Amino acid sequence: xxxxxxxxxxxxxxKIAGNYAAKVLEYLEDFVQVGIxxxxxxxxxxxxxxxxxxxxxxxxxxxxxxxxxxxxxNDVICHGIPSDKEILKDGDIVNIDITVIVDGWHGDTSKMxxxxxxxxxxxxxxxxxRECMFKGIEVCKPGAFTGDIGYAIQTHAEKNHYSVVKNYCxxxxxxxxxxxxxxxxxxxxxxxxxxxxxxVFTIEPMINLGSHKTKLLKDGWxxxxxxxxxxxxxxxxxxxxxxxxxxxxxxxxxx
Numbered sequence: 694x695x696x697x698x699x700x701x702x703x704x705x706x707x708k709i710a711g712n713y714a715a716k717v718l719e720y721l722e723d724f725v726q727v728g729i730x731x732x733x734x735x736x737x738x739x740x741x742x743x744x745x746x747x748x749x750x751x752x753x754x755x756x757x758x759x760x761x762x763x764x765x766x767n768d769v770i771c772h773g774i775p776s777d778k779e780i781l782k783d784g785d786i787v788n789i790d791i792t793v794i795v796d797g798w799h800g801d802t803s804k805m806x807x808x809x810x811x812x813x814x815x816x817x818x819x820x821x822x823r824e825c826m827f828k829g830i831e832v833c834k835p836g837a838f839t840g841d842i843g844y845a846i847q848t849h850a851e852k853n854h855y856s857v858v859k860n861y862c863x864x865x866x867x868x869x870x871x872x873x874x875x876x877x878x879x880x881x882x883x884x885x886x887x888x889x890x891x892x893v894f895t896i897e898p899m900i901n902l903g904s905h906k907t908k909l910l911k912d913g914w915x916x917x918x919x920x921x922x923x924x925x926x927x928x929x930x931x932x933x934x935x936x937x938x939x940x941x942x943x944x945x946x947x948x
Contacts, residue, residue, distance in 0.1 A: 698891030710800030783809030843880025
């Protein structure tokens with residue numbers, strides 16, 4: 694698949710989609726607490742997206758995925774499926790990943806939520822993972838390489854004694870949900886694909902407390918750490934601009 698470069702007008706439309714995705718996470722903030730099920734959170738998101746934002750939840754039916762959100766708790770790295778049997782408990786961490794479609798364009802983002810009181814080492818993993826994402830974003834500009842992004846993320850994670858998941862990566866996005874380029878969260882400077890103005894892709898590092906090794910569960914979606922230790926993830930969609938980059942999925946708290 695060749696890389697699709699977006700025009701400035703395309704990117705403005707993607708910024709609208711990204712803003713809507715960010716709004717979903719902002720809306721859910723008050724509900725993601727001890728005692729709620731991930732199924733209830735998913736239902737709230739679906740209703741908000743379809744009735745308030747009046748746009749399309751991209752995950753529903755995508756490759757037969759059954760829900761609006763991915764909700765990945767504790768040792769779940771990514772693609773956790775919401776369930777009425779999953780009740781958030783004090784001390785849990787959960788990544789909520791949402792993609793919406795607005796006028797044919799995708800907006801894709803995720804954020805970590807700390808449930809109740811978190812132990813210091815748990816909060817540290819979540820905070821360092823967010824820093825990893827921004828370290829990757831900050832090197833983006835025309836002429837840089839995808840390997841520069843991976844190198845920045847991997848260096849910061851490993852410096853803090855964490856490991857980087859290597860089986861799953863960021864991706865190009867636009868009118869197609871997943872397209873080239875693939876954005877790995879490990880790598881070497883100067884390697885990979887050279888970044889050009891008009892590229893739009895996600896940066897979504899998955900950082901583990903223990904080993905980087907993963908295991909896919911029988912549902913065909915849920916990915917967990919092989920050693921059962923915690924994992925965290927954050928995600929933004931970014932566009933490469935003439936001057937550097939623009940984050941298309943910023944929440945109000947980040948502006």
